[in-house]
Amino acid sequence: MKIVVLAKQVPEADKVAVDPETGTLIREGVAAILNPYCEYALDEAVKLKNSHPELEIEVIAISMGPPFAVTALMRCLELGADEAYLLSDRKFAGSDVWATSTALKEGVAKLVPDFDLILTGKQAIDGDTAQVPAETAEQLGVPQITYGVETEIENKRIKVKRETDYGYQVLSARLPTLVTMSKGSNIRRIPSMQDVLDARKKKLEVKSADDLGIDESKVGLSASPTQVDRIFAPPEKAGGALVPEGTDPKVAARKLYDFLKENNYL
Amino acid sequence: MPENVIVADKIKISAFETIRSINGDKVIAESYPGYLVDESKISGGHAQWLCFPTNEQEIVSVINKMKEENQAITISAARTGIVGSAVPLLGGAVVSLERMDDFIGLGYDEEESKWFARVQPNITLNVINEIVKLKKIEESQSIPLEKNWIEKFNEEPIMFYPIDPTEMTASIGGCIAANASGARTFKYGATRDWVRRLRVIISTGEVLEIPRGKYKAKDGVFIIKTAEQEFEIKVPTYQLPKAKNAAGLYTTPEMDLIDLFIGSEGIFGFITEADVWLKDYIPHISNVAFFTNEVDAIKFVNLLRSSSKFKPEFMEYFDNNALTLLRDTQKVDPKFVDMPNIPEEAKTAISFDLGYKEDTLEETFKEIGLMLEKCNSSLKDTWSAYEERELDRFKHFRHAVPEIVNNIIAERKKKYPSIHKLGTDMSVEDEYIGEMMEFYHKILNEVGLEYVIWGHIGDNHVHVNILPKNMEDLELGKQLYKKFAQKAVSFGGSVSAEHGIGKIKHEYLEIMFGNEAINEMRQVKSTLDPNFLFNPGNIFSKEVTQ
Numbered sequence: 001m002k003i004v005v006l007a008k009q010v011p012e013a014d015k016v017a018v019d020p021e022t023g024t025l026i027r028e029g030v031a032a033i034l035n036p037y038c039e040y041a042l043d044e045a046v047k048l049k050n051s052h053p054e055l056e057i058e059v060i061a062i063s064m065g066p067p068f069a070v071t072a073l074m075r076c077l078e079l080g081a082d083e084a085y086l087l088s089d090r091k092f093a094g095s096d097v098w099a100t101s102t103a104l105k106e107g108v109a110k111l112v113p114d115f116d117l118i119l120t121g122k123q124a125i126d127g128d129t130a131q132v133p134a135e136t137a138e139q140l141g142v143p144q145i146t147y148g149v150e151t152e153i154e155n156k157r158i159k160v161k162r163e164t165d166y167g168y169q170v171l172s173a174r175l176p177t178l179v180t181m182s183k184g185s186n187i188r189r190i191p192s193m194q195d196v197l198d199a200r201k202k203k204l205e206v207k208s209a210d211d212l213g214i215d216e217s218k219v220g221l222s223a224s225p226t227q228v229d230r231i232f233a234p235p236e237k238a239g240g241a242l243v244p245e246g247t248d249p250k251v252a253a254r255k256l257y258d259f260l261k262e263n264n265y266l
Numbered sequence: 267m268p269e270n271v272i273v274a275d276k277i278k279i280s281a282f283e284t285i286r287s288i289n290g291d292k293v294i295a296e297s298y299p300g301y302l303v304d305e306s307k308i309s310g311g312h313a314q315w316l317c318f319p320t321n322e323q324e325i326v327s328v329i330n331k332m333k334e335e336n337q338a339i340t341i342s343a344a345r346t347g348i349v350g351s352a353v354p355l356l357g358g359a360v361v362s363l364e365r366m367d368d369f370i371g372l373g374y375d376e377e378e379s380k381w382f383a384r385v386q387p388n389i390t391l392n393v394i395n396e397i398v399k400l401k402k403i404e405e406s407q408s409i410p411l412e413k414n415w416i417e418k419f420n421e422e423p424i425m426f427y428p429i430d431p432t433e434m435t436a437s438i439g440g441c442i443a444a445n446a447s448g449a450r451t452f453k454y455g456a457t458r459d460w461v462r463r464l465r466v467i468i469s470t471g472e473v474l475e476i477p478r479g480k481y482k483a484k485d486g487v488f489i490i491k492t493a494e495q496e497f498e499i500k501v502p503t504y505q506l507p508k509a510k511n512a513a514g515l516y517t518t519p520e521m522d523l524i525d526l527f528i529g530s531e532g533i534f535g536f537i538t539e540a541d542v543w544l545k546d547y548i549p550h551i552s553n554v555a556f557f558t559n560e561v562d563a564i565k566f567v568n569l570l571r572s573s574s575k576f577k578p579e580f581m582e583y584f585d586n587n588a589l590t591l592l593r594d595t596q597k598v599d600p601k602f603v604d605m606p607n608i609p610e611e612a613k614t615a616i617s618f619d620l621g622y623k624e625d626t627l628e629e630t631f632k633e634i635g636l637m638l639e640k641c642n643s644s645l646k647d648t649w650s651a652y653e654e655r656e657l658d659r660f661k662h663f664r665h666a667v668p669e670i671v672n673n674i675i676a677e678r679k680k681k682y683p684s685i686h687k688l689g690t691d692m693s694v695e696d697e698y699i700g701e702m703m704e705f706y707h708k709i710l711n712e713v714g715l716e717y718v719i720w721g722h723i724g725d726n727h728v729h730v731n732i733l734p735k736n737m738e739d740l741e742l743g744k745q746l747y748k749k750f751a752q753k754a755v756s757f758g759g760s761v762s763a764e765h766g767i768g769k770i771k772h773e774y775l776e777i778m779f780g781n782e783a784i785n786e787m788r789q790v791k792s793t794l795d796p797n798f799l800f801n802p803g804n805i806f807s808k809e810v811t812q
Contacts, residue, residue, distance in 0.1 A: 032654075075653060187604060187606055190659075192650060193634065193649075194644070194648075196551075
């Protein structure tokens, strides 16, 4: 059985600022990391692999990005992926979510045509669009389940517990399917020195558009129907109201009730 | 002129009234209490004056004013020190250098083939590194200007200032005065090795411009010529330990004058400007290895530091009690120790960072693998990561033990307000580290005190933290502290490897050097600052001990 993990390298989000004059991201001196949600997806893939030895699961990590994004894939290999591919080409530059998903779809179709499951992060922490997974699933013609927190494979189907605004929902789909992961374990794993060493012996290849036979007109800036108009930091949330300590419990309860009522929580 | 003679320069004086200052002990205690304490948390600081000079002229003017007023001066910067050096226990004036925190410029020393940064005393290590790493330097900041160094610097790989005394909000002036070190001293040495040049204002109100290498002691003497007098400084004759040391004044027979000021805890005057060396920055890979006993862990330390092929950035040690503390904290507050579960069978851990280079990684790891196997551990049992946020995680992990200890003590203070942690800071020579560790455990277990041991094992410098549960424990701990100091000294070590002596470790300095040596230090001070104007009470008291 083959699980593809789509991974993205992102700047460490809490250290990125927006230049107030140009509206662009200031990435100077900000380190690149594996997108945390993609790491959760990888963890889920490794968990499935370990809990189903009978399925002989192979985990293949695929990313699209500039040449230095190999470090994010190296981390995937250290954390348990079996092989990895970076789709990297100047022709991909400027791709929006649609052009990116086109490249990823072509990459998956060429490199792992017999995939059974695609796991990926629910979104990347830099752009936060959450569009690429859904569009990739559409282009590959497979079902998608988003915002997963737990998965289980049963009889060639995947069962996913997913987050909704009102709680959890459990969905099941036939394989192959694409699942995006929302949350991982509380404490992230750390590879061992042996894992780091072993990762260097695993297959990690860079593929160009030509390698994959991707038509130049379908990727990159010119194939991107959307463009980023402006980037800005979301307004900071104002602090909540506090009932001062020592307030009479009855008064405090009334205040709390009024607040919840006013804000339509009750 | 002979190389042991330096001539001080006169400085113009500003009018004292133009300098921002506060007068009155009451208003200072009420409105500016932060200037009366530092990270030592010792109480009793009080001051009649609080001044904020912005340049050398203003400092001289403050010095003259305080001489007139007959007030001692405590020099104050980031106040991150933990031995009370910045706490004005004897009153007088606190002179804060917080308005002197500029990054002046950057130059290339063609003789040494090294880059240096020129900075004011109150700039923090964080800010220096941010400016240098991100190359936020203007062309007008080239030293000298006509050399246009900035263009060349921008083509260099990422550079940084490598001393990391844990508290990166420390000021460079404070670090130089304390000869600050920290975990990475194992690879990079202490602050002393990174100071190229200093400007120091002495008690006459004149300034010494001291580049490294220019002024050397001759026949055990330095001569400092000022406008009105000539000071003959006798270089102390005691021997310094070979082990890492921050206790007492530095001395060697033909020492460089600059080294007299580095690590002198501010007792000779104000550092107003410094040149510090920079180094090219190599990314790191952080690792934590686990062992089932301490003997294996120390064997691993010895193997690791004997490697001729690579040198770790540092080696940090956690004893069984420290690991237990971390495990217990993980159970109740997993995010505080944001790491996978510490293996149950682990009784000791060694954390070590390596320079991360992809082309040598395999060879290095394989060699470490062999070392680990000899110590009954393995690469498989060793955590390893190098992504930037992972490095932060490992750093938090290394700092978690002292934080947990401080939280426990804060809790106990509610019942016993004057209780405090007893933290040692002693080093020994390489060959004695095993014996010293045994000694710590034996004595502490005998009396049944609660303790953890962690710290810079690469430099044979671990911190024993005793956690007293009541006042009897505290007294008992203090007695043990003395025993430890005696033992460390007998193993060729120091009673204070990195914190310094300040106002709270005088008695241990005595154990280490004896009264005669301390009187030699006092003699230097009395010559250069006869009225004990600067930082009285740091390192030793004014009164001669018999």
